[in-house]
Amino acid sequence: MDKLLADGGRLLLLGNEAITRGLIEAGVGLAATYPGTPSSEVGALLEELAPRAGMYFEYSVNEKVAVEVAGAAAVSGVRSFAFMKHVGLNVASDALLTLATTGVRAGMVVMTADDPSCHSSQSEQDNRFYAKLGLLPMLEPSTPAEARDMVLEAYRLSELLAVPVLLRTTTRVNHARGAVDLHHAPKPQAKGRFDKDPQRFVTVPAHARALRLEQVKRTERALRLSEASTLNFVLGSSRLGVVASGVAYTYAREWLKDVEILKLGFTYPVPEEKISRFLQGKERVVVLEEGEPYLEDEVRRVAQQYGVVVEVLGKRTGHLPRAFEYSPDIILGLQNVLPVRPGPAPVPQPELPLPPRPPVLCAGCPHRATYYAAKKAVGPEGAIYSTDIGCYTLGVQPPLQCADLTLCMGSSAGAAGGFAQVTDQKVVAFIGDSTFFHSGIPPLINAVYNRHRFVLVILDNRTTAMTGHQPNPGTGREHGGIETPSIPLEPLVRACGVEHVRTVDPYDIAATIGAMKEALAHDGVAVVVAEHPCPLARRKEGKLVRAQYRIDQDRCVSCFTCVSRFSCPALSKEGKEVRIDATMCIGCGGCAQVCPKKAIEVVE
């Protein structure tokens, strides 16, 4: 990734690499995040590059803290960046919406990486409404190259207006790849000085009222900047108009013809005079945007306000979908209202049925063993499994089915308290180590404080696995020239007031069943820490010690307990036999422990 530090040249960059390069070119002095797809690669890059680029970077414990850290930097005169996935901004919104009133002194940009179609998320959510809610100027790139350009422009605007700017991306921008011409990368200013100004930065009600008036005035200045911005531009000439933003603009450019396009990149506040001029004389205008009818409603509002009569088509009229990301096919489907450039017809899908292939827990994943043991300990009467956000949410798949409710980061423990209070069912909550640090501690304290009765299992795989193995407080820090020790879970849990805490290695399934049974018998909140490092992370570090297992076909009675109950992807049925895929098996030994005939053995 050294290429991202070059002083010029043309590179094929992932959207998130282009954004990272933008930070370097903008001379950002501090960046903070909590990992979340589709924003995660920016953190992985900064972990390595920040010290060499003269930038301070941290994985904050959660997104709210990231915005607070970055906000303090920006009010101290250091350009800062906080970034997260869309739902991360829900967590960070409390801090951000007040920063939106105090404003900042050096440029501050907050990236919200939205995930239409929920490729890696629990919900689809259009975060452009946060710009409207906080009166925060917002930029929306369409391509990786534009994302880099917009990072630079976002810092310029943030300093002109003295307020954080929202950079709103989507999966198909963060995870698109395209060529980017590099600009000069200056040395950043990483140290500033905080000059006190309590009337601005201490938001007691009297100050807050003055800040509110200032915020409204600032939005008027932002509107003038949006009107003048070259990020909002018109292409072509036609009585058929298209208003497009984000990646939908690239589809419009390639699969529509003979239309006039108003491309909007500065989307809060929208350039209303520019929109009204665009609408005048049009026979029809179609609004192409993923997510909610955010721009569409603005276009309708502007038409009404400026007295333009024009047909506006979009989600409100049923011509375009509100759910899920757009694609070239959606644009081609507009053939009745706009001239499209159709391509060759697709071949028909043959009728041969295929098995589904959803993502699954990896071969050797310690969570599989924990779930297996938890279900064994709970027994046939069953339990409510309140789970959380991470790889382990994949425990919802059969046969494990250890997931009954997932809301958001940290919700496992909070919801478990509610279940325990209103039902007589057993309640088991699952939370990952990183998620526990992120937002699992307050609900655990809540459970102790209010005497809820449930078992919280902390699935401690010593990393933030799903997003690409980022460190967390439980692993300690070893990047950017800063080293901190691990914060151990057991004493932390005890300090929250939990009396019953046990740590087990889930690779020892019998011991884990034992620990779960004890915890289930405890009258109160019990915590089991199931600790085993993520094998994928170990492999990345070159520290994975593999073993090889084989089936003794003489002892195997073809009961398929291993395949159908433990469901490791390295195991498959082949006729009457079970086969172990040697390239996938890492030798965790889980299948050998669940085999009732002891027919699975390690290869010496």
Place this chain on the structure above:
Amino acid sequence: MKYSVQLVGVGGQGVLLASTVLGTAAVAEGLEVAMSEVHGMAQRGGSVQCSVRIGQDILSPLIPKGGADLLLGFEPAETLRSVAMVNRDSTIVTNVSPIVPVSVAVGQGTYPSVDDILAALRSVNEHVIAVDATALAIEAGRAITANAVLIGAIAAVKGFPLPKDRMLEALLQAVPQKAVDINTRAFELGYAQVVTERGQG
């Protein structure tokens, strides 16, 4: 010129690496590139799709159905799952080594025979090239070079716009120094297999 490649497979097979190699070769050739990748949860053993579009006036990272000039499948069932990305004139290059999903073991479906999968592909498109990438990779020296075999294979496809040398160069940039020889062998084996099939076709 616009040329679109859809790459499909199973998380962990190196689909992402192959698409990056394609994109890098195209940039080195002075072409415009737009690509889309899959990161995150889908990578945990799930179906993975990447698209690579190269040529002039390229903006969209995604390909419409029927718009892929080439479908490169790393796993036969995944190739069939995405076959609607191609049209009658497109080329399909598919690996023939199956990876049976866990869903089969828990009774959520059956995995068809590879012959049936190939027959289904051929029933809708006449330009299907089946490559035993795993066997050729083992012949090259290591099973893990199956993606180098497939990258070599597409470099030999009729109408593929990037020169063989550019593709090999981009591949070798993406692999560790010590694996250069073995990946070169794997690439050449994949290339040779498609050249042979073209000769027969």
